[in-house]
Amino acid sequence: MKLSTLAVIALALGLFQLTFLHYFKVFGVQPDLFLISAILASFFLPARRAIIFSLALGVFKDAFILSAFGLDILLFSLWSFLIVKITRKVSLEDNLSRTLLVFIIALLHNAIHGLVLVYSGSFIPPGIFLRTVFWGGLYTALVLPLMLRIIKVRIL
Amino acid sequence: MAVSRPPFSLVAFLQRELGGIVFYHHNLVTNARLKKENELLRYKLNAWNETYLENTRLKENLSFKQKSAFRVIAARVIIRPADNWSSGLVIDKGSSQGIQKGLAVATCLGLAGRIVEATDSTAKVMLLNDPNLGVSSLVQRSRQEGLVCGTLGANLMMKYLPEDADIKLGDTIISSGLNATYPKGLLIGKVVDIGKDFSGLSRFAVIKPAVDLSNIEEVLVIVP
Numbered sequence: 001m002k003l004s005t006l007a008v009i010a011l012a013l014g015l016f017q018l019t020f021l022h023y024f025k026v027f028g029v030q031p032d033l034f035l036i037s038a039i040l041a042s043f044f045l046p047a048r049r050a051i052i053f054s055l056a057l058g059v060f061k062d063a064f065i066l067s068a069f070g071l072d073i074l075l076f077s078l079w080s081f082l083i084v085k086i087t088r089k090v091s092l093e094d095n096l097s098r099t100l101l102v103f104i105i106a107l108l109h110n111a112i113h114g115l116v117l118v119y120s121g122s123f124i125p126p127g128i129f130l131r132t133v134f135w136g137g138l139y140t141a142l143v144l145p146l147m148l149r150i151i152k153v154r155i156l
Numbered sequence: 157m158a159v160s161r162p163p164f165s166l167v168a169f170l171q172r173e174l175g176g177i178v179f180y181h182h183n184l185v186t187n188a189r190l191k192k193e194n195e196l197l198r199y200k201l202n203a204w205n206e207t208y209l210e211n212t213r214l215k216e217n218l219s220f221k222q223k224s225a226f227r228v229i230a231a232r233v234i235i236r237p238a239d240n241w242s243s244g245l246v247i248d249k250g251s252s253q254g255i256q257k258g259l260a261v262a263t264c265l266g267l268a269g270r271i272v273e274a275t276d277s278t279a280k281v282m283l284l285n286d287p288n289l290g291v292s293s294l295v296q297r298s299r300q301e302g303l304v305c306g307t308l309g310a311n312l313m314m315k316y317l318p319e320d321a322d323i324k325l326g327d328t329i330i331s332s333g334l335n336a337t338y339p340k341g342l343l344i345g346k347v348v349d350i351g352k353d354f355s356g357l358s359r360f361a362v363i364k365p366a367v368d369l370s371n372i373e374e375v376l377v378i379v380p
Contacts, residue, residue, distance in 0.1 A: 018235045022370070028309060029240050064235060066242035066272060066282050113241050122287035123315075128308050132240045 003049060009151065010037035010057060018064055029136045031143040034061040035109060038076045039102055040147065042083035054080035068116050075112060079105050095145045103141035110136045217374055220264035226339055228376040229253055243286040243308060247375060250277040258337050260378045266343035266366035267291065267331055268375055283369050284312055292334040293344055298322035301332055304344055304363060312345060314361040321359055323350060329363050339378060
């Protein structure tokens with residue numbers, strides 16, 4: 001996939017997340033479309049481009065969040081790097097294995113984000129913490145096959 | 157008075173059916189035109205409904221603005237934050253309109269949050285249910301003080317209440333004015349549950365916010 005195509009997709013998903021996605025919240029949680037864009041980049045772009053693209057996405061996302069600036073920049077680049085490393089050794093061609101990988105990444109991403117907030121002094125009840133970590137991860141992972149299908153049918 | 161029923165006869169039936177066949181094309185064109193007109197009217201009705209609802213909200217805000225002793229700046233919500241770990245929004249007014257970091261944000265229903273960042277034309281608002289926001293508050297009836305914090309959920313939590321705190325279900329919680337950011341007396345919400353802290357040393361109260369924090373479209377920034 002071309003970098004420009006992916007950039008347009010990421011921009012569209014980003015704008016959708018910033019404006020209308022809160023209408024699709026389930027149990028108070030919304031999927032992370034920025035993370036999905038970063039993961040798509042890691043699947044479809046060469047290693048260096050994917051990492052730079054994810055870093056740029058992290059900056060885009062962090063510009064619109066209210067806490068822990070810089071965490072997404074760091075984590076998106078890290079996930080991108082890890083996916084590039086993993087896909088060199090393991091074949092991840094089917095949607096199920098990709099979804100599973102996204103679920104694990106989204107789970108870790110949410111958990112790190114939440115723990116940073118807790119350790120920086122914010123009070124988050126354990127129930128809401130677990131709900132955001134687990135359900136946020138699952139919701140993000142479940143959106144990925146839909147995105148892959150749209151990309152495959154409409155763009156590729 | 158007897159209601160006369162339209163006469164049904166074979167002649168009338170044939171006349172109607174023949175008319176339908178003869179004027180088929182005319183009817184088809186009229187039908188298409190009416191469908192288009194209907195769509196346009198539906199669109200206009202929807203736009204009118206939206207304007208009506210907006211007008212109602214703005215009237216409420218204007219009424220708050222006129223009644224309120226504070227100077228307020230009205231703003232529209234343009235963006236919601238991108239993650240699940242914070243609760244906030246971005247408004248379409250910034251430092252060029254007099255908005256600065258730290259100002260309180262309310263709606264006509266009560267306190268909504270605080271400005272955490274302001275650019276020339278936009279500002280970021282941290283909402284009350286963000287865990288990083290704490291508001292010094294009072295129980296209106298007993299004047300019991302506490303700290304209202306966000307939990308990322310639909311409700312807020314009033315912490316640091318002593319064991320013998322005079323607080324009951326249904327009590328109204330207002331801002332105490334101890335923090336210069338929030339003027340005294342702004343409505344925060346109502347007590348819906350009271351519990352004991354994990355340590356057992358103090359109590360907490362669960363507050364249902366007066367403002368529906370997930371559905372804010374316009375806000376009022378309070379300028380001191």
